[in-house]
Amino acid sequence: MADNHLSTSANHNSATKVTDMDIDSLVHCAGYLTLKDISNMAISCKFLNRVVYSDSVWRRLFRERWPQLEPYIKLQTSGLREAYLARYSALQQFKFVDPLDSNVYVEAKSSDLLLSKNSVILSQGPLVQIFSIDKLLEGKASFVSLNDHRARITSMRLFPLKETSLFRNETHINDNVLVTSSCDHSIRLWWKGSCQRCFRGHNGPVTVLSDKLLGDESAKVFASGGEDSTVRLWSLRSTGKRGQHALKATLYGHEKPIVFMSVTGHMASLIVSMSKDSKVRVWDASVSSCDRNSSCVGMTSVPGVPVGMKCHDSLLYIASGSSIGAVDLRTMKTAFRTSTNQEKLYSFDIMPSKFLACTGGLGRAMLWDIRKNGESRGAEPMAELDGHVGPVTHLHMDPYKIITAGTEDPHVGIWAADTGNQTNFLSCSPIDSSGCSAMAADGFRMVTAGYNQEYGALQFRDFNNAVCSGSLNEHVTGSKFWCPSTSGDGDESDS
Template identity: 55%
Template sequence: MTSKFLKKIAYSDSIWLHRFSLRWPLEMLSSSSSGVRQAYLDWRTALHQFKFADPFVLDLYTEARHFDHILLDKNDIIFSQGSIIRMMKTDSFLGGGSLVRMSDHNARITCMRLFPLNETSLVRSEIQREENVLVTSSCDHSIRLWWKGACHRCFRGHNGAVSTLSDKLLGAGGVKVLASGGEDGTVRLWSLSSSGKRGQQALKATLYGHQKPVSLMSVAGHKPSLLVTMSRDSKVRVWDTNTSSAVRSSCCVGMTSLPGAPVDMKCDEALLYIAAGSSVVVVDLRTMRKVNTVAICQPKLYSFAIMRSKSLICTGGFGKALLWDIRRSQEASKPKAVTELDGHMGSVSLLHMDPYKIVTGGLGDNFVNAWEIDTGKQTNSLLCNRPELGNTNIGCSAMAVNACRIATASYGESQGLVSFRDFSGAVRPTSSKCNDDEEEADVWKFWGTQNI
């Protein structure tokens, strides 16, 4: 069978019509359409970019309190307020499904992460390997591992609040290690393979070196044993966790520092992108030398996100976000934004980037906005709160985005609100308010709606 023949099959209208009917059974191609494959891809892209006015919406009202964190995990929405975690299943809540309340922590939760279940000692069958576990840190000095709404491990060792957790697990083999940073300035390594609910044997090493509380952590992409940490005084340390011993080890293999308060940092292979003060700086982890400054956002940065596959970063400032091309910034003596994502009230403290879109929001704005990642054109504006929340309502307190789904959290003096939207089954395009009319017509001319 030749590659030419296979390509002909892969691009045939019948194949793409079949794929279309499986995914969107209530929709059909108009009889005058052409280019079925491209039309399918355009429709799929539009769903990921929130270019529809009729997503599935689920609102959950809760107590009037600040939302610290929110995550989307398959059909679960997980969020925290103070010391309490709640988990809601979106596919069963309308049918009377319960809202799970997890209250084992006794102080504010500082960080929440999702990790694969098969990288812990909890996995029991092949079916469970696709599931995730929730790991949380708290001001109560503890770290907890949750699965199916229950706490299965509790790790203690920090002499103060646990301020952050590693964004990925360390290690390339079967034994995975979680890193935590604390107000005590230490970095601690924990084995997720240890048994016993209290996890007494879980602490593998304590790393000393920071003089201030550890605020940020990221695992290197080119070497999964390398952990990068940043403290509140903007001192950066790189640790090789493979060389650590049980107690009071010092395996620091690199150091640097930057001006300004730390905002965020992310590893991309051997490069480290650090947002601090009013700039984003790139550091080569192999030499610990500054490579370039790829973004400058005056007077200060509030948030930072990166989509390395498109060589783009986004920074949140006051009233707007800025989109930067990493390649252009490397060539210029002073970086210049390629697009302004304007129109927000207050600081843009919440950012999401994926291959299709950018989503921006903040505490001072009642709306979160979605934008095309390639053009910077606004595709939608989503309301985060309701009048019934009461006076002095907050804009967007927390946000999570996953593919065609988004969850936002807001609160007022009387109630809190978690609003979930799923665009995967939407059929009605947004008005031309956020899109160029002619371009929008080109996208939608392929499609018609089947009456039922």
């Protein structure tokens, strides 16, 4: 018995571990991994970190993502990881003068834009148009028109197809459905170029849709707010063209139209709504409402006209009047509120993972470090994003960049998210002196809409394969092959 135990122990101790392999073998294995897998390996232990820092690993990643830079790659003998990450960061910040771009003219002013995989989605009054990006880049304005709404579209959202009753097989596992709300009192769900569901229940125009789905995996719902001052919860798994039995709850308590909604980050069943009078309510979608008010689990209010709102973890960030602040959703206490020293705010976005917020004012936007702003009335911004004409009405923030635009400004500003330094200066449309009516960005891509009194236009740009790095001077000429920056800005992975 003792001999058997010793034998088993010896076999266990002699088992080969991953770290027993030589580095060359592990580097070869890493050649089959994705960038996300490699990033995870790098933080697992010091030994595997050495493996994934190998130039051969990053040479393969470089060739796969940017095969057109093969001459540059061959010239490099070391430092390919740093070169890859520097280029990735520079592309995300649009630091190039030669993106793939395409313009298309449209008949009316665009009020909202979305980017979805290979599609640009825009709304114009009651109409939705979906353009194929591949066709746009080929110079063909191929689009699908969705025209079932009878009044202006107020909100557009993309939700996973797999959460709906339309999902049938794994070939569509990554597809999204488009959900739109309208002043015609309806909400519509679109897929494959046609309306698949129509949800009705609001007693007036539907003003806003939730930014995400809420609830557990077995009962995902989305929320809507309306001019009837109600919040309504809808199931995406309902069947029937008219969305029968889709309405799961109607939540009462607001006295004015709903203007913003955001799903919380710390509990999947909580959603926050804000009405036109700056009253804020927190609702629990998992509570069955019997007395029409039991789902409300928190209330507060903020001073000034509401400008924007977004949840992150257990904090709710709000811009209203001329100030920004945060509310702790666990206690409903104000965590901080500070004046922006701007007479009026026109737009707001936040990147809580980096403790950064941005507010759009008249002629400029301001970048804020949330950690440095307590109850101070005169907090100092990190940077002023200056040079705009008129109010900055459109803002986009991601870990690499901030994009600012306005309805009276023919140009779009691109700024580094961590410093506020300007990285590019672009036209918003091919129409002379047109302001920006809508904007959307996703990674290396951006689409903007301009308009004048007669017609509108879309301008799509994709920086993924750009090679000529440039400056803010529109007449600068880039080098034949991209040369990595040594500034070292940007994150170290795209995972």
